[in-house]
Amino acid sequence: MASIEIFGQDGHVLIDQNYKNLILLEKFKGSFDGGGGVVRGGTYTVSRSAYPGTTPVLAISSTFLTALRRFTRNGNDYTWVIACEAAGRLSSADFYIFNVPNAIPSADGILQIFNSGGELVFDSSLDYCKVQGMLSASTGQSNTLAVPVGGEYAYVVTIPPYIYSVTNFLIMNFTGVVMQSGSVRSASFDYSVQGYPAQPPFLSGRINWAAKFLIIDVANI
Structure with missing residues (x-):
C-alpha cells in the first residue's frame, strides 16, 4: 500500500505512488496557410522531439474546423500535418503538447508526492491533462x-x-x-x-x- 492515497468522492483512488498522467509540455499558437498547392482550406505543421520511449499527444482548440491530414514518426521525432476548413485559412489556433516523461519534473508545487523509491510522481504546480x-x-x-x-x-x-x-x-x-x-x-x-x-x-x-x-x-x- 502507498504511504499516501488521495480518494475522490466516489471512493476511487485518484493519486497514489503509482500515479501517472499526461503533463503539458508546451502551449503555442499556430497560423494556417495555403502553401504547398492548397487551394481550399489551410495547413499547419507541428514537429517536435519526444522523450525516448514515450509518445507525445497533440491537442487543438480552434473556432474553425480542423483535422489531422498526416502523421509521421522518425525515431523520437514526431510530425503532425493539420488541415483546416476554408474559414480557418490565415487564422490561428491554440496547440497543446502533452506527454508522460520518464522522470516527472519538479515544479516546486505546494503538494508533491513521491513513491517508495524517492521518485516524484505528482506535483500540484504542473498542468495535467483533464478529460472532459x-x-x-x-x-x-x-x-x-x-x-x-x-x-x-x-x-x-x-x-x-x-x-x-x-x-x-x-x-x-x-x-x-x-x-x-x-x-x-x-x-x-x-x-x-x-x-x-x-x-x-x-x-x-x-x-x-x-x-x-x-x-x-x-x-x-
Whole structure:
C-alpha cells in the first residue's frame, strides 16, 4: 500500500505512488496557410522531439474546423500535418503538447508526492491533462458534445474519418472538430490540393468511417 492515497468522492483512488498522467509540455499558437498547392482550406505543421520511449499527444482548440491530414514518426521525432476548413485559412489556433516523461519534473508545487523509491510522481504546480468527455464522429455527419459555457476546451488529434478522390487535384472531405460556446462539434469540411497529375482510372475511397475524439479541459493552462 502507498504511504499516501488521495480518494475522490466516489471512493476511487485518484493519486497514489503509482500515479501517472499526461503533463503539458508546451502551449503555442499556430497560423494556417495555403502553401504547398492548397487551394481550399489551410495547413499547419507541428514537429517536435519526444522523450525516448514515450509518445507525445497533440491537442487543438480552434473556432474553425480542423483535422489531422498526416502523421509521421522518425525515431523520437514526431510530425503532425493539420488541415483546416476554408474559414480557418490565415487564422490561428491554440496547440497543446502533452506527454508522460520518464522522470516527472519538479515544479516546486505546494503538494508533491513521491513513491517508495524517492521518485516524484505528482506535483500540484504542473498542468495535467483533464478529460472532459468523448466526441463521436462519422463521415458526413455532425455530432455535438455539450460542455459548460465559458470553459476552454481542446480535442486530442487522432485519425479522422474522411473521403478522398484524386484527379489533377487531391480532394479530401474530412470530419473535423470545432470549439463553440457550450459545445464541441464535429462536422465535415472540404480540403483540396492542386498538382496531382493523375491518369484515369482516378482513385477515390473512404478512410476510417468513424472515430472518437478525446475532449480535454485546457482552462487556466
